[in-house]
Amino acid sequence: MEMLSVKNLGISFGGLHAVDSFSISIKKGELYGLIGPNGAGKTTVFNLLTGVYKPDMGQILLEGQNITGLSPIEINKAGMARTFQNIRLFDNLSVLDNVKVGLHNEIRYSTISGILRLPSYRKTEKRMNEEAYKVLEVLGLENEAKNLATNLPYGKQRKLEIARALATNPKMLLLDEPAAGMNPSETDELMEAITQLREIYGITILLIEHDMKLVAGICENIFVLNFGTKLANGAPSEVLNNPEVIKAYLGE
Amino acid sequence: MSFISHLINGISLGSVYAIIALGYTMVYGIAKMLNFAHGDVIMVGGFIIFTFMSTLGLNPIVSVLIAIILCTLLGLTIERIAYKPLRRAPSLAVLITAIGVSYLLQNLALLILGADSKSFSSVISLSSLSLADGRLIISGETLVTIPLCIVIMTTLNIYIRKSKVGRAMIAVSEDKDAAVLMGINVNKTIAITFAIGSSLAAVASALMFSTYPTLSSTAGAMPGIKAFVAAVFGGIGSVPGAMIGGILLGVIEILSRAYISTELGDAIVFLVLIIVLLVKPTGILGKNIQEKV
Amino acid sequence: MKAKLLNMNKSTRSNLFTVGVIVIVYTVFQTMSTTGNMSNLLKNLLVAMCYYSIMAISLNLTVGILGQLSLGHAGFVCIGAFTSAFFSKIMVNTIDNTIIRFSLAILIGAITAGIFGVIIGVIVLRLSGDYLAIVTLAFGEIIKNVLNVIYIGYDSNGLAFSMEDTASLNLMEDGVVIIKGAQGISGTPRNANFTIAVILLILAYMIISNFINSRSGRAVMAIRDNRIAAESVGINITKYKILAFSLSAALAGVAGVLYSHNIATVQSTKFGYNMSIMILVYVVLGGMGNLRGSMIAAVILTVLPEYLRFLRDYRMLIYSIVLIAVMLYNWAPACIEWRKSHSLKDLIGTVVGKNRKEKKGA
Numbered sequence: 045m046e047m048l049s050v051k052n053l054g055i056s057f058g059g060l061h062a063v064d065s066f067s068i069s070i071k072k073g074e075l076y077g078l079i080g081p082n083g084a085g086k087t088t089v090f091n092l093l094t095g096v097y098k099p100d101m102g103q104i105l106l107e108g109q110n111i112t113g114l115s116p117i118e119i120n121k122a123g124m125a126r127t128f129q130n131i132r133l134f135d136n137l138s139v140l141d142n143v144k145v146g147l148h149n150e151i152r153y154s155t156i157s158g159i160l161r162l163p164s165y166r167k168t169e170k171r172m173n174e175e176a177y178k179v180l181e182v183l184g185l186e187n188e189a190k191n192l193a194t195n196l197p198y199g200k201q202r203k204l205e206i207a208r209a210l211a212t213n214p215k216m217l218l219l220d221e222p223a224a225g226m227n228p229s230e231t232d233e234l235m236e237a238i239t240q241l242r243e244i245y246g247i248t249i250l251l252i253e254h255d256m257k258l259v260a261g262i263c264e265n266i267f268v269l270n271f272g273t274k275l276a277n278g279a280p281s282e283v284l285n286n287p288e289v290i291k292a293y294l295g296e
Numbered sequence: 297m298s299f300i301s302h303l304i305n306g307i308s309l310g311s312v313y314a315i316i317a318l319g320y321t322m323v324y325g326i327a328k329m330l331n332f333a334h335g336d337v338i339m340v341g342g343f344i345i346f347t348f349m350s351t352l353g354l355n356p357i358v359s360v361l362i363a364i365i366l367c368t369l370l371g372l373t374i375e376r377i378a379y380k381p382l383r384r385a386p387s388l389a390v391l392i393t394a395i396g397v398s399y400l401l402q403n404l405a406l407l408i409l410g411a412d413s414k415s416f417s418s419v420i421s422l423s424s425l426s427l428a429d430g431r432l433i434i435s436g437e438t439l440v441t442i443p444l445c446i447v448i449m450t451t452l453n454i455y456i457r458k459s460k461v462g463r464a465m466i467a468v469s470e471d472k473d474a475a476v477l478m479g480i481n482v483n484k485t486i487a488i489t490f491a492i493g494s495s496l497a498a499v500a501s502a503l504m505f506s507t508y509p510t511l512s513s514t515a516g517a518m519p520g521i522k523a524f525v526a527a528v529f530g531g532i533g534s535v536p537g538a539m540i541g542g543i544l545l546g547v548i549e550i551l552s553r554a555y556i557s558t559e560l561g562d563a564i565v566f567l568v569l570i571i572v573l574l575v576k577p578t579g580i581l582g583k584n585i586q587e588k589v
Numbered sequence: 590m591k592a593k594l595l596n597m598n599k600s601t602r603s604n605l606f607t608v609g610v611i612v613i614v615y616t617v618f619q620t621m622s623t624t625g626n627m628s629n630l631l632k633n634l635l636v637a638m639c640y641y642s643i644m645a646i647s648l649n650l651t652v653g654i655l656g657q658l659s660l661g662h663a664g665f666v667c668i669g670a671f672t673s674a675f676f677s678k679i680m681v682n683t684i685d686n687t688i689i690r691f692s693l694a695i696l697i698g699a700i701t702a703g704i705f706g707v708i709i710g711v712i713v714l715r716l717s718g719d720y721l722a723i724v725t726l727a728f729g730e731i732i733k734n735v736l737n738v739i740y741i742g743y744d745s746n747g748l749a750f751s752m753e754d755t756a757s758l759n760l761m762e763d764g765v766v767i768i769k770g771a772q773g774i775s776g777t778p779r780n781a782n783f784t785i786a787v788i789l790l791i792l793a794y795m796i797i798s799n800f801i802n803s804r805s806g807r808a809v810m811a812i813r814d815n816r817i818a819a820e821s822v823g824i825n826i827t828k829y830k831i832l833a834f835s836l837s838a839a840l841a842g843v844a845g846v847l848y849s850h851n852i853a854t855v856q857s858t859k860f861g862y863n864m865s866i867m868i869l870v871y872v873v874l875g876g877m878g879n880l881r882g883s884m885i886a887a888v889i890l891t892v893l894p895e896y897l898r899f900l901r902d903y904r905m906l907i908y909s910i911v912l913i914a915v916m917l918y919n920w921a922p923a924c925i926e927w928r929k930s931h932s933l934k935d936l937i938g939t940v941v942g943k944n945r946k947e948k949k950g951a
Contacts, residue, residue, distance in 0.1 A: 096817070115820075116817075136810065137811065146822045155800070155805040160799070209821075209822070212823055381922065385916070385921075388718075399866060407902065517862075559734065559737065563731045566730055569727050
């Protein structure tokens with residue numbers, strides 16, 4: 045069962061092929077790592093997959109559904125959620141409200157019933173709170189619920205981004221450098237949280253990461269990107285020992 | 297023949313807009329802020345010239361020079377006190393501050409100079425030119441305004457491209473942080489930009505009030521906003537754009553006042569702004585900027 | 590009872606508190622007014638305090654919650670004032686029941702302003718920041734300028750419209766001119782009173798406050814804080830921007846209805862840029878995103894200049910200094926440092942209530 049199937053994806057900016065013939069196939073429930081040197085085009089791949097950029101060529105299928113060229117909103121509704129490398133939280137909302145914004149399309153009531161505080165508002169808000177707390181607990185943020193997102197320490201902000209993405213009930217989660225700026229113990233906590241959310245939600249994950257310990261520790265497969273194209277692809281043990289990959293990283 | 301006469305008046309008014317628009321477009325390009333108070337600096341310039349020329353009886357040229365110096369100082373002061381501390385603040389805060397400064401200038405002028413509007417006497421003593429057996433008359437003000445505008449535009453364009461300060465301006469407008477790394481003094485560059493914009497505002501006030509002599513505390517607000525429209529029209533951040541935008545807007549305004557409705561002239565100018573921003577928000581010569589994800 | 594109160598949703602409790610305070614203030618003022626303990630000066634300001642408060646909280650929805658600066662809010666007030674006054678004048682002999690007629694006038698004012706909010710919102714909300722501000726200013730001025738040259742009258746043949754003058758309406762002998770260009774509409778029935786104005790203020794407050802604390806309000810604030818992230822979780826940006834903007838416009842329209850039915854004469858020139866800035870001053874002084882602060886600022890700045898006569902000439906000057914001072918206080922690095930070293934609570938007089946930035950620092 046394929047969750048994500050990408051064929052020959054490409055985009056250029058002013059003549060530069062930022063991503064060129066990118067193809068990947070990710071099975072349902074799999075945890076895939078996307079690595080590569082700085083400027084290799086990893087985040088651009090994420091932006092293409094989530095509709096921030098429209099691809100010049102290629103095709104993206106999410107569980108068989110063609111999502112190529114759709115808007116970020118439609119792609120999220122189709123079941124793909126993401127986090128951002130440069131953290132993008134709703135700074136002036138509480139941690140709880142950040143997750144509740146993620147639940148926006150999952151649990152609904154109308155604007156009118158919100159303004160008039162109809163019974164459906166109370167009932168639905170209660171359910172939203174319960175759901176939001178469930179997600180926060182998975183990431184160990186339940187005690188921060190009432191704090192403003194902007195006041196969280198860095199590591200917890202990254203986790204909150206994951207929580208918010210999870211709240212949209214995605215089939216597939218894209219994590220852009222989730223461990224960036226974390227200390228080793230925070231990274232360990234994060235790895236545990238990722239393992240746990242896979243167990244609970246059975247979710248498929250593609251993650252960009254520079255921390256090789258994390259990548260080698262939890263990814264089942266790794267895709268190495270260099271200058272916008274594939275350099276290697278396969279199990280961590282073989283990919284990370286691939287001389288080409290080592291060369292690209294050490295920049296010979 | 298009246299059409300040609302309107303057209304020339306439109307180009308003349310548009311030249312004034314273009315000179316004012318320079319102040320907006322340069323500041324916007326470099327400090328990324330809408331200096332709402334720019335129009336009111338024009339009003340202040342008008343009052344300075346009026347005071348020195350009509351009240352104290354000084355030579356018009358000397359009065360204009362004094363106005364240029366004082367307006368430059370005013371622009372620098374505003375930048376130093378109100379805008380510089382907000383360099384890292386959200387744009388909403390900067391915009392509200394700029395509106396506050398605009399309001400402050402207007403109301404100070406109102407308190408100091410009173411509610412009665414003054415009648416500005418022209419700084420230009422050139423006699424008007426009569427063409428086609430007197431059917432087409434071009435005023436002395438117009439004869440000075442249009443060439444002067446072209447001279448200012450050309451000089452400024454060369455200055456920005458060739459001089460060290462000008463290149464620093466371009467660098468700051470492209471990437472403030474990178475400019476700092478290259479050893480450019482960003483604060484100084486922004487201050488110079490304000491100084492140039494404000495001195496041009498004084499020139500614009502001399503030209504504008506010579507043609508439209510009603511001087512009051514709010515006299516700068518509308519031309520200021522229209523000049524901003526002109527800057528957006530031509531493409532914000534672009535000096536030639538300010539010229540094109542200014543002249544087009546002046547012509548549109550005069551022609552619509554003449555042929556559509558006198559009262560709705562302002563409304564039509566604003567309609568132009570709305571249409572431009574909908575069709576091509578970057579203006580005629582503007583650049584496209586996309587947010588990095 | 591106490592347990593029930595504690596169980597209540599936080600925003601419900603906060604609403605209850607605010608409404609309670611408004612009702613107390615209302616009762617005090619109303620008692621003073623009926624027992625003859627209130628100066629005529631203040632009596633004349635009672636309704637004005639309410640409509641300025643409504644203007645302020647409705648603009649706060651756009652500026653504080655949606656995070657976009659609108660400089661044309663007075664335009665929506667103008668539309669509400671004109672359409673409702675127009676309706677009331679036409680219907681004054683047809684619908685005898687004042688309550689029904691005035692209620693309809695309120696609805697008409699709100700709905701028309703709301704519709705204009707949607708139309709203008711669709712256009713301006715594609716922009717943001719400075720461009721959006723200048724375009725809302727443009728729309729406000731266009732509304733003002735166009736209403737300034739419109740003449741509408743009616744006679745037994747129906748309505749007549751002109752943009753020239755009264756004579757060109759060609760009305761029959763029984764004709765009445767309703768909108769007279771620059772003179773606007775005069776003789777509107779003075780149906781607004783303090784009680785109705787307070788009720789409308791409470792309603793407007795509840796609507797905005799409940800909106801903010803609902804799913805839709807969170808979506809709007811999410812867009813304000815980070816548009817790209819909001820898109821990434823599937824929030825329809827355009828829809829929620831327009832929703833907030835038009836709700837803000839509709840409530841500004843309600844303020845306009847109170848205005849025209851209080852003063853009896855409306856002229857479009859009153860609703861220019863100056864009024865928009867005045868409303869903005871209330872919002873900025875009260876704290877962006879803080880509805881209570883907006884109301885307090887609106888009331889104080891309406892009453893104060895009337896009492897401190899010597900201040901009257903300096904009113905606008907003080908407004909401008911307030912705008913600059915509050916922004917510098919909130920954002921200038923030197924002030925932020927200074928605030929850190931001094932306790933915030935000693936300084937409540939400077940900025941009424943908390944605002945977003947201060948929460949961040951706390």
